[in-house]
Amino acid sequence: MFRTKTCGELRIADIHNEVTLAGWVQTVRKFGSITFVDLRDRYGITQLLFSEALNDQLDANPLGREFVLQITGKVSERSNKNKNIPTGDIEILVDRFSILNKSITPPFTIQDETDGGDDLRMKYRFLDLRRNAVKKNLELRYAINRATRNYLHEQGFMDIETPFLIKSTPEGARDFVVPSRMNPGEFYALPQSPQTFKQLLMVSGYDRYYQIVKCFRDEDLRADRQPEFTQIDCEMAFVEQEDILNTFEGLVKHIFKAVKGIDYTEAVTRMSWEDAMWQYGNDKPDIRFGMQLLNIKAPAHVYVQKERNEALVAGAGFGVFDDAETVLAIAAPRCSEYTRKQTDELTEWVKRPQIGMKGLVFIKCNADGSFKSSVDKFYSEDRLKAIAEAAGAKPGDLILILAGAEERTRKAMSELRLEMGKRLGMRKDDEYRLLWVLDFPLFEYDEEGNRWVARHHPFTSPKPSDIDTMIGNNPKIENAATYLSHPYANIKANAYDMVLNGNEIGGGSIRIYQKELQQKMFEALGMDEQEQQHKFGFLLGAFEYGAPPHGGIAFGLDRVCAILGGSESIRDFIAFPKNNSGRDIMLDAPATIDDKQLDELQIKIDLK
Amino acid sequence: MFRTKTCGELRIADIHNEVTLAGWVQTVRKFGSITFVDLRDRYGITQLLFSEALNDQLDANPLGREFVLQITGKVSERSNKNKNIPTGDIEILVDRFSILNKSITPPFTIQDETDGGDDLRMKYRFLDLRRNAVKKNLELRYAINRATRNYLHEQGFMDIETPFLIKSTPEGARDFVVPSRMNPGEFYALPQSPQTFKQLLMVSGYDRYYQIVKCFRDEDLRADRQPEFTQIDCEMAFVEQEDILNTFEGLVKHIFKAVKGIDYTEAVTRMSWEDAMWQYGNDKPDIRFGMQLLNIKAPAHVYVQKERNEALVAGAGFGVFDDAETVLAIAAPRCSEYTRKQTDELTEWVKRPQIGMKGLVFIKCNADGSFKSSVDKFYSEDRLKAIAEAAGAKPGDLILILAGAEERTRKAMSELRLEMGKRLGMRKDDEYRLLWVLDFPLFEYDEEGNRWVARHHPFTSPKPSDIDTMIGNNPKIENAATYLSHPYANIKANAYDMVLNGNEIGGGSIRIYQKELQQKMFEALGMDEQEQQHKFGFLLGAFEYGAPPHGGIAFGLDRVCAILGGSESIRDFIAFPKNNSGRDIMLDAPATIDDKQLDELQIKIDLK
Structure with missing residues (x-):
């Protein structure tokens, strides 16, 4: 030594x-x-x-x-x-x-606050990794990794390795492929997840499987995406949704305790997807704060079970609201005294291209109980009061209203809610609020192809009560304009996402385990029998030999680390990350390869 | 539930x-x-x-x-x-x-002794995995995995993930490559091992790294090879060889205890590579039994430090020995009464193409102290006695002698020794004998290219006493016939292999950490400066910024499992293995991919 x-x-x-x-x-x-x-x-x-x-x-x-x-x-x-x-x-x-x-002079200082820019730090990642801030991140990652393994071991899970060189079954994201030298003209694919393997392990009787495993997706990258990422991948047999929810909120609570010293004793909130969309405008709400959406006007087809509040704004002659597909409001607490400058700034904020709204309507709920709005011309004090009451606004609050096309408006209001939550200090760094979002739709409508696509993936089972609807109906959409009245539009999935502080950290489902239902699902997604056999013949085959009921979940380890580490970027928690073009700047990869290699693989580069 | x-x-x-x-x-x-x-x-x-x-x-x-x-x-x-x-x-x-x-009738019985052949069981792997025998193997694998993690954690090692999409640096084995869609014409490679990354982590100060990680080699497959395999990959900084040997014999002993209940308290045997080759004829001897090789005749250039026993056989007029480059003997205990049928069978055994010898000479050391040999014509009783003494043969033993070209004869004798050990019950299934093989040559001579290749890999350091020899000499081999007199031929590596019952289960080295020495090594291997920069610029760069002394080891997890599970085949310990053509028969992978995929990757298939 x-x-x-x-x-x-x-x-x-x-x-x-x-x-x-x-x-x-x-x-x-x-x-x-x-x-x-x-x-x-x-x-x-x-x-x-x-x-x-x-x-x-x-x-x-x-x-x-x-x-x-x-x-x-x-x-x-x-x-x-x-x-x-x-x-x-x-x-x-x-x-x-x-x-x-010895060392030559480093290109940036090895300190918590370094003077090195992103690119320089990526190029000299071996020096960036020396900084205490980065080291703490990797230590946190290891602690989470270890806590996960210990918990899952105690719960009887077995770590079983699944293969990396598998078969390309392009559904959803693009596969990375690997040319096979021994089988010229053929390719392996790198797994987007071990989904079908973990299901096969359930068919094989392994009962409780887990793996902390690299997965690969060849997608155009956003700031928080990496072409290779790590999943905590789990599957259980002979369970129902309730068992999975209990087991894995246990996992997350164990991680909280082990790495943050937090006793998360309260029950994890559960919310239907519909409620999440209705009350928060998105499917991964940050429930550290309220400020729920008031749906003043909603298209008849959306969230039909919910009460619409259309009467609050209709028929007052205000064209913006009258013509809008959707009108949504939130009540920002203690903001009634916002100045003109402040409200103008918020208006500009929603007009930015990322948000894309045309304007913002304000109703000030004054401390004295009176109201002052930018639409006083159209709405009487009584109507303003009715809106305020419906929105749960108290004297001193500021009601913010957006109007426009359904999807964009809902998204914009969700963003505005998060922004106001941040500005008002309601999204505390040291507060962690877990949420299960449940009862997702099984299918989404794909306009381009006029067909159904799986919201989660093709192995997710419908709710038991919806199985007959699924089996008994032709998935074909006769008329694109009325796809919403197709029985498939209302089928709910046995699926669940775990959300932490507004971030989806994990998701899963109870799987289909009956061959006929799986075939019906593939058919609904537009696969004919030949394609089904070519892509998933092994799975359909396995379902013929006694497949047990099963389900599972996968957590995004990179994201779990980032959130518990208090960072926006998963890259800070990966030892050797890639940049937004999928490049490893340090290695200078990808790179050209020798002609000899191409030759042996019997492929050619064919640049457009 | x-x-x-x-x-x-x-x-x-x-x-x-x-x-x-x-x-x-x-x-x-x-x-x-x-x-x-x-x-x-x-x-x-x-x-x-x-x-x-x-x-x-x-x-x-x-x-x-x-x-x-x-x-x-x-x-x-x-x-x-x-x-x-x-x-x-x-x-x-x-x-x-x-x-x-329900289940249709399985294609083979789900029992310890199944009636299913290999191919059928590979195709229906999900059923084969139900068999208790296979399940026990995967449970053993998980137990080894867990024991490894626990031990390394206790020893202060951190699990740090390294990337899978890296850069192709073909040295030795072939890389699997992955075309990059975002960087057309360029490729990632899948790692053959995380070698350079773990060294960079040492440069970054992480001090004790480990990972249980998939590695990839695109080699023509033998029965016990898989294109993807799993390594227990470790690296330590500020250590010398002795520290690594102690730490990792500790790991293996911990695994023995955890999964087999074996207290391996004795010190692990250590042997130089030269002794292993001299005494056992190969670099991974099974030391559960003796029966060492007696080198009756050896070419002058081989193992020069060792005493040669040429006088024992030379000059007796027996052409087979006189003309042979090498003559080797072993003494099989208690076999002097072998019948003609038995000795003939052994002779046939060494004549098989896998062994490739022309014949086998016997000397029976009779219980009464007399000798009887197949070469009595040429050798007096006294000379036979001298051979027997040198070979450590006792009355009742049978001496087996092979003669021929050095490499083949040594290999054949090593095989014959193992075979006799097996036949005589000296290789007991429940006995485990660990061995460190040390002091490997740093270089091997590549006849085809008339150049040096790295015996281990280009990052292995020479013994400190050999550094001057390495730096001070031109690696160029002027004359192929006399390469053995080149100073590089005698440079020893700071490398070590761990051998268990005749199987190499792990290997590693103290690494080069000085830029100049690393450059000299690359140069010795025939890389010019441009190639060095292109392939390993990042590593040479890292060595400029304060690289610490470091070294490491990697264990082949699949093989460790197979040996502790008492099996010949690593495939039995992999949940979803590939066959000898690199195919996953169950998935039917690799497979053709869509033209759209090829198009997006901007590559073309170009079959010869």
């Missing part, structure tokens, strides 16, 4: 002991004839003191930032203690030292 | 309790009006008793093998107890039942 102790462990109890440390030079400071060095390793920082006697050697072997240094010396009590670090009570009186390796 | 108990947990203490079980029908037996069913799940088998009262229902819903069945009933004491299974004291008096899913 090059050391007897680490740079993080020496304390006042160690004084007078001789130790050998090895690590990186964080700083070198000279005070008169004495040199102080902060030596850093994975475990911490320890101050070294080089006395005058070593000056000749230091002159001959000058130390620089990020040099790898080995020293031997005596632990000594510091006169000016540093209360900010655990080793701050001591320093090492260096007896001898050896430079194990 | 579809059950209140599993099929493996009910005992005599549970009688009179009502339970609900779910599982698969293993067998159905009718005795008069009573039906017995063995119900199987992951945890075991429980006997069910259907009384006459259920016969109408059974007639309406007949049960078959592998049906998925849910039953509710009372636990009852069995009259004829089955001592072979843990639940053998009880049975369930079925009150009601429900068929959760």
Whole structure:
């Protein structure tokens, strides 16, 4: 060993002991004839003191930032203690030292707040990884990984590895493919998830499977997407939805406790997809705060079970509301005294292209019980009061109203709600609120193809009460204009998403396990029998040999880490991430390959 | 939940309790009006008793093998107890039942000894996985996985994920490549190991890294190779070889204890590569037994430090020995009374094409101290006695001698030694003998290219005492005939293999961490500066910024499982293995992909 102790462990109890440390030079400071060095390793920082006697050697072997240094010396009590670090009570009186390796000047500072830009830090990722901020992220990731394994082990789950070189079955996202040299003209695909394998393991009787596993999707990347990402992938047999919800809220609570010390004792909130859409305008609401949406006007076809409040705004001659497909309101607490400048700024905010609305209507609920709105011309005080009451607004609140086409307006209002929640301090960093969203629609309508697509994936089962509807009806949509009246439009899925502070962190479903129902599902998605056999013949085959009822869930580990680490970006929690073009800047990958390799694979590049 | 108990947990203490079980029908037996069913799940088998009262229902819903069945009933004491299974004291008096899913007749029996051939079992892997024998293998694998993680965690190692979409740097084995849609004409490669990443993590200060990770090699497959395989991949900084050996023999001992209950308390044997080759004829000797090789004649250039015993056979006029490059002997204990038939059979054995020798010479060391050999014509009793003494043969032993070209003869003798060890019961299934093989040559001579190749990989460091030799000499081989006198031929590597019962289960090295030495290594392997930069620029770059001394090891998890599971084939320990053509027969992968996919990737198939 090059050391007897680490740079993080020496304390006042160690004084007078001789130790050998090895690590990186964080700083070198000279005070008169004495040199102080902060030596850093994975475990911490320890101050070294080089006395005058070593000056000749230091002159001959000058130390620089990020040099790898080995020293031997005596632990000594510091006169000016540093209360900010655990080793701050001591320093090492260096007896001898050896430079194990030198460093040229790093392109950015190795500090919590670095001066390096994103690209530079990606290129020199091996230096960025030295920064304490990044190290803490990877330590958090490992802690979550370990807590997950321990919990699932206790619950009887078995880690079983599934293959990476599988078959391409393009559904939804694009596959990455791998040309096979031994089978020329044929390709493997990298798994988008081990979905069918974990289902086969249930058919095989393994009962409780899990894996922390890399998955791959060849999608155009957004800031928070990576072509390779990690899933906590789980499946259980002989269970119903309730069992899965209980098991996996247990997992998340265990992780909270293990890595954040949080006792999340309360029950996890459950909400139907319909309620989420109706009350929050999206399917992954942040329920750390209220400010729910009031649906003042909604198209008849949307969320039909819910009461519409159309009377509140209809027939007042205000064209914007009268002509709009949807009118939505939220009540921002204690904002009635917003100035013109503030309301104008909010109006500009919703007009930005990302939000895309034409304007914002305000109703101030004054502290004295009176109302003041930007549409006073059209609405009497009584009508304003009725809106305020319906929106749950109190005196002192500010009602914000958006109107327009259904989907865009709902999305915009959801964004506006989150923005107001943030501005008003209602989305607290240290508050964690879990939510199950349930009862998703099984199908979504694909306008382009005038057909049904699976909202989740083709293996998700319908609610038991909807199975007859699914089996008994022809999935064909005769008339695009009336697709909503097709019986399939109302089939609900046995599916569930787990949402944490407005982020979907996991999702799953009870699966189809009957061959006939699975075939009907494939048929509904437009696959003929030949295609079904080619793509999923093995699964349909497996369902003939005694498939048990089963279901599962997958969590996005990268995202779980990011949220618990208090960051927006999953990239900060991946040791070697790729940029938005799917490039590893450090490696300079992807890259061209040798002609010999192409030749052996019997493929050609064919640039358009 | 579809059950209140599993099929493996009910005992005599549970009688009179009502339970609900779910599982698969293993067998159905009718005795008069009573039906017995063995119900199987992951945890075991429980006997069910259907009384006459259920016969109408059974007639309406007949049960078959592998049906998925849910039953509710009372636990009852069995009259004829089955001592072979843990639940053998009880049975369930079925009150009601429900068929959760049916099964058509499986293509082979779901039993320890199945009637299914390899191909059939691969095609219906989901059924093969139901067999207890296969399940035990996957359970062993999970236990090894978990023991590994627990030990490494205790030792301060951190699990850090490295990327799967990296850069192709063909050295040694072929890469699998992945065309990039976002970067047309460019390819990612799948990692053959996370080698450079774990070294970068050491440069980043992570100090103790591990990962249980899939790796990929596009090689022509042998029976015990898979295109994707799993490594226990580890790296440590600020360590020397001794630290790594101690840490990882600790790991293997911990695994022995955790999964086999074996206390492996003795020190792990250490042997130089040269001794292994000299005494056992190969670099992964099975040291459960002796029967070492006696080198009666060896070419002058081989293992020069070792004493040659040429005088024992030279100059007796026996052309086979006189002309042979190498003559090797082993003494098989207690075999002097082998019959002519037996010695002939052994001779045939070495003549098989896999071994490829021309013949086998015998010396019987008779119990009375006399000798009888197939070469009596050429060798006096005294010379035979001298050979016997040198070979450590005792009265009653049989000396086997092979002669021929160095490499083939050594290989053949190594095989013959293993075969004799097996026949004589000296390779016991329940005995585990660990061995470190050390001090490998750093380079191997590549005849075809008349150049040096890395025996291990290009990141392995030479012994400190050999660094000057390496730096100070031109790697160029002027004359192929005398390559052995090149100074590089004698450079030893800081490398180590762990061998278990004659199988290499892990290997690693202390790495190069100095840029200049790494460049010299690349140069020695024939890479010019441009190629070095293109392939490994990121690593050379990293070595400029303070790389610490480091080293590591990787274990082949599939093989560790196979050996501890007592099997020859790693395939039995992989949930979804591929066949020898790299095909997943169950999925039918690889397969053709859509033209649209090729189009988007901007590649074309170009079959020869």
